[in-house]
Amino acid sequence: MKVLIVEDDQFHASYLEDALVEAVPEVTQIFHAMNGEEGEKEARTAQIEAIVMDLQMEKRNGIEAARTIWAERPQTRILFWSNYADEAYLRGIASTVPEDSAYGYLLKTASRDRLKLALRAVLLEEQIVVDREVRRLQKRASSPRNALDDSEYEVLLDLAIGLQDKLIAERRGMSLRTVQNRLLSLYDKLGVEGDADTTLPLNKRVRALNRALVTRTINIESLESAQRDFERWLARRH
Amino acid sequence: MKVLIVEDDQFHASYLEDALVEAVPEVTQIFHAMNGEEGEKEARTAQIEAIVMDLQMEKRNGIEAARTIWAERPQTRILFWSNYADEAYLRGIASTVPEDSAYGYLLKTASRDRLKLALRAVLLEEQIVVDREVRRLQKRASSPRNALDDSEYEVLLDLAIGLQDKLIAERRGMSLRTVQNRLLSLYDKLGVEGDADTTLPLNKRVRALNRALVTRTINIESLESAQRDFERWLARRH
DNA sequence: AGATCATTTGCGGGTTCCCGCAAGAGGACT
DNA sequence: AGTCCTCTTGCGGGAACCCGCAAATGATCT
Incomplete structure (x- = not known):
């Protein structure tokens, strides 16, 4: 063999x-x-x-x-x-x-x-x-608590490469508000709000990426490949 | 020995x-x-x-x-x-x-x-x-082009753990506007604007973190230790 | 002191983001 | 059909962000 x-x-x-x-x-x-x-x-x-x-x-x-x-x-x-x-x-x-x-x-x-x-x-x-x-x-x-479903995961990757809501909506074919709903549940599941202590004001978008990295939900390689995917999509769109 | x-x-x-x-x-x-x-x-x-x-x-x-x-x-x-x-x-x-x-x-x-x-x-x-x-x-x-000086690097770490401008200003003892100036030069040096191609709208904050990670300017460990530093500072401030 | 240059700071306005509210839209079950 | 539930969408407003402009402050050199 x-x-x-x-x-x-x-x-x-x-x-x-x-x-x-x-x-x-x-x-x-x-x-x-x-x-x-x-x-x-x-x-x-x-x-x-x-x-x-x-x-x-x-x-x-x-x-x-x-x-x-x-x-x-x-x-x-x-x-x-x-x-x-x-x-x-x-x-x-x-x-x-x-x-x-x-x-x-x-x-x-x-x-x-x-x-x-x-x-x-x-x-x-x-x-x-x-x-x-x-x-x-x-x-x-896959436990219900912190599980990201596929559509949330997609949005997370888009967020992570720096897209704004409007672009994400276009790319994924959802309305602006729906994208924002996804983001809300991401913020929730990733624990963007300081879990227990005094809730001090954070930039939720950046914080979400931070949490996703620290909890190993995504890694730097996935940032790179998400970027490539995005560029491919960008080239294809008319 | x-x-x-x-x-x-x-x-x-x-x-x-x-x-x-x-x-x-x-x-x-x-x-x-x-x-x-x-x-x-x-x-x-x-x-x-x-x-x-x-x-x-x-x-x-x-x-x-x-x-x-x-x-x-x-x-x-x-x-x-x-x-x-x-x-x-x-x-x-x-x-x-x-x-x-x-x-x-x-x-x-x-x-x-x-x-x-x-x-x-x-x-x-x-x-x-x-x-x-x-x-x-x-x-x-340390070459002039992409060099982050120490104060820019500090702000980058603060940004990376999700602090908002006002908090960064307080922590680092600068005015709000100065923090924003730092951010501007960070965006510039990290290449947040799509280097050559069509400049499509990005969330600069997230994009800055993304670029910093992908170019190995910071890594996930530094996110974690920056977080610890911040919490220590937070406890000390009255 | 005076001139020069870089940095800091305040102001203001245009965007984007966050998110509550309430009105649809699409199942699933009776 | 009707009820219940979940998910989506539009609207609207307050907060945060991005950033040009210009005045204030500082550091350096002659």
Whole structure:
């Protein structure tokens, strides 16, 4: 079996390779890539069907790479191996994984044994494996209290790249007032009002972005990709 | 010589330990800590005088730890070994390093040889070593074009945690209009206006925070520590 | 002191934002 | 159909923000 490792940190890459050959002796060949772009190419030319990939990389992150790889060969098994359990990544993955593809999401803090187990389960058995920590976050994100639904999340991203209400309304096809309603519920769910103490006057817009970042609802990468999305939309609009 | 390694990633820690014993055979004992808080304690109880430390850590980051360590024993040599070359970190270090302490700032992407060289230079020879990449950023930050002076940087942090103009004015002891002048120059230097293309209407405040994050002028950690600073100030004000 | 240049500050007005209120609009259930 | 509920939308007003203009203040140099 051919396996592709996409990881920009050399230490982590070699650790991963060690664990891989231990856990999955069926492996015959191991390919390496330093970022998502290389990873896509490698996967295409070498006809790879099993991948272990970091999420956070320079040129093109793991989620974007996964999207194109799955678009070409949906049966590819991908184990994401990441430092963070940000909600932004979770949403990214949830929105790209095809119906019946095998994938896994493991944190780098996981023990070697858990890693080896996940490697076998995903790459070989085509199961779905999600790390405990990550699962916990998924839960919290889908609990009614602080859950952002998709339309709120969209507006959050638009806010985060600095759009004003009117533009958001146009882009998302809602009325101005509806956008503002979304913002109100965002302010509420993100805890923009100083939770307990004296409510001193804040700039809610900026505060919302601040809270979203600090609570790891979004991360800087999602700012960058939201910006790209927006520019694409802008070019398309007449 | 006793050396303390403060690093929360196990792979990196062991790689570092290897390089350390190779580069500095004078080392007799190596201590480990997983975060800044532990690092401070360890340094105190073991009377450590040479430290290699990551910057980004859970409990207490490297800069804060360095501050207290240097406050206790300014002659301590510290080599910062970090993933990022964020301006936020640079400012942090520049503002904490005592007059004649030896320190270094190296990126984790540096080669093993550069790491070994820096280890000897800083821990043993008490020189000051700053990575090429980092130096480049330092340069750019102090070039007239995009340089934020300290007072602009302060206002940026206040903006970033969501304060409104009036509060910033009070906190920093300037008039309302002066705060707004600072904001204007921030908008300018951060490139809030869509650099070249059609200037479409943006929320400048949010956009400024966005740009500051994307250009690595500040990072999420600095948001968190700015928030703590603000709360301390808030408690003190009558 | 006097001249020059940068920074600070107040004023005023045009926008954008925040949000209460109340009138639609679209289900879902009886 | 009728009732109940939730979500959307328009209106309107007060607050915050952006920023041009010009006077006041300060620092530096001759």
